[in-house]
Amino acid sequence: MNCGIFREMIGSYVDETLEEGRRHWFRTHLRECPTCRESALREEPSLLFAMAPAAPGEPEEIEACAVAVMGRIRQDRLESRLHRRRRPWLAVAAAAALVISGGIAWRTMVGGGSGTLQPVVEARRDAELQSSPPTVEVEMAGEEVRVYQFANEADSDTAVYFIVDPALEL
Amino acid sequence: MVKENLCVQSVAHISHRRPQQEAGEICGVSFGSRGEVVMNDLQWIQSAKNGDEDAYAKLVRRHSGGLHRTVARILADDTEAWDVVQMAFLKAWQKLDRYNPRYSFTTWLYRIGTNLAIDLLRSRTSRERAHKAGTEHRLRLVGTGEGAGARADSNETDNVLQQLVGVLTPQQRSAFVLREMEGLETAEVAEVLGCSATTVRNHIFQARKALRRELRVRFPEYLPASERG
Numbered sequence: 037m038n039c040g041i042f043r044e045m046i047g048s049y050v051d052e053t054l055e056e057g058r059r060h061w062f063r064t065h066l067r068e069c070p071t072c073r074e075s076a077l078r079e080e081p082s083l084l085f086a087m088a089p090a091a092p093g094e095p096e097e098i099e100a101c102a103v104a105v106m107g108r109i110r111q112d113r114l115e116s117r118l119h120r121r122r123r124p125w126l127a128v129a130a131a132a133a134l135v136i137s138g139g140i141a142w143r144t145m146v147g148g149g150s151g152t153l154q155p156v157v158e159a160r161r162d163a164e165l166q167s168s169p170p171t172v173e174v175e176m177a178g179e180e181v182r183v184y185q186f187a188n189e190a191d192s193d194t195a196v197y198f199i200v201d202p203a204l205e206l
Numbered sequence: 207m208v209k210e211n212l213c214v215q216s217v218a219h220i221s222h223r224r225p226q227q228e229a230g231e232i233c234g235v236s237f238g239s240r241g242e243v244v245m246n247d248l249q250w251i252q253s254a255k256n257g258d259e260d261a262y263a264k265l266v267r268r269h270s271g272g273l274h275r276t277v278a279r280i281l282a283d284d285t286e287a288w289d290v291v292q293m294a295f296l297k298a299w300q301k302l303d304r305y306n307p308r309y310s311f312t313t314w315l316y317r318i319g320t321n322l323a324i325d326l327l328r329s330r331t332s333r334e335r336a337h338k339a340g341t342e343h344r345l346r347l348v349g350t351g352e353g354a355g356a357r358a359d360s361n362e363t364d365n366v367l368q369q370l371v372g373v374l375t376p377q378q379r380s381a382f383v384l385r386e387m388e389g390l391e392t393a394e395v396a397e398v399l400g401c402s403a404t405t406v407r408n409h410i411f412q413a414r415k416a417l418r419r420e421l422r423v424r425f426p427e428y429l430p431a432s433e434r435g
């Protein structure tokens with residue numbers, strides 16, 4: 037009885053005119069009834085693909101995927117926090133650069149007298165302080181890690197980060 | 207955007223009145239009813255939106271297997287498919303604020319994953335395609351009397367597709383895999399691919415025609431005995 041109905045439905049299935057509920061029944065019968073499968077494939081060989089398995093995937097591969105995705109998400113979050121932390125320091129560096137260029141401009145304007153040297157020296161002292169790599173330490177309570185940032189104001193594009201587990205620190 | 211949302215809503219409606227979850231459906235999970243699955247997804251998504259990464263990890267564990275199966279069939283490449291799945295979940299996380307919980311998470315996720323797969327297919331060089339075609343291997347002949355397709359190991363269906371899928375365009379591949387192999391409804395496929403139901407049907411017709419031809423030429427052993435030349 038079911039087999040007869042199934043065979044009458046083959047054409048409509050291929051024509052994409054079967055209502056979704058009947059289509060679902062057709063696909064189930066195709067998987068379960070070898071006789072109908074035989075005749076269905078004779079009529080339409082591409083029905084072979086309607087029997088594709090619905091394997092859920094290997095648990096190890098799924099776990100590895102979850103670990104990789106969550107690792108990337110955490111890494112992205114750390115990076116975005118570091119970017120936010122870095123900005124105040126960039127402002128300080130910009131201010132230091134202003135002090136230096138301001139000092140030089142003042143010296144140029146006033147001329148080469150001996151009395152003009154003092155501010156330049158002060159500015160250079162500021163510059164020396166700023167050129168030693170500043171360290172920004174970020175505590176991430178939720179992560180249980182501490183992040184150190186080493187950067188140089190002469191190269192605003194480069195910074196080195198160390199993400200450290202405090203328990204392992206000396 | 208409004209049009210898209212309307213479409214998703216109709217998908218959700220259709221899904222609810224489906225009598226029974228078909229094995230191989232979009233979720234790829236064995237839950238008692240579709241309603242239960244959707245409910246848990248929504249709870250986890252809400253938690254994830256509030257920053258609960260464990261909740262998002264649960265979503266990844268639930269849906270990565272099914273998404274991988276689909277993407278692997280579209281790409282005909284198991285390993286590359288895992289890269290796409292990871293990328294899809296990352297992208298989904300980044301766009302989670304824009305996800306509307308009234309609609310199916312799986313449809314949204316599959317849309318992201320399928321788009322990535324299609325982009326990857328388009329970016330593959332002709333050299334890679336030639337390599338794929340050259341590595342064709344013959345599948346074992348099953349029986350002589352009864353049609354092999356009748357007893358084909360189910361994994362072999364995937365092997366056959368892997369050999370033949372190169373004759374289809376990225377859109378045809380995606381539509382055929384989602385509709386014929388994963389068992390999605392036309393409206394769901396349309397939503398995933400971002401096209402009309404008519405376009406989906408057209409992709410299916412073209413794909414079926416090309417696969418039928420290729421099967422007869424390259425895999426006659428999968429046809430019933432009376433079909434083999």
Ligand SMILES: [Zn+2]
Nearest residue numbers: 038039069072
């Ligand atoms: Zn039957």
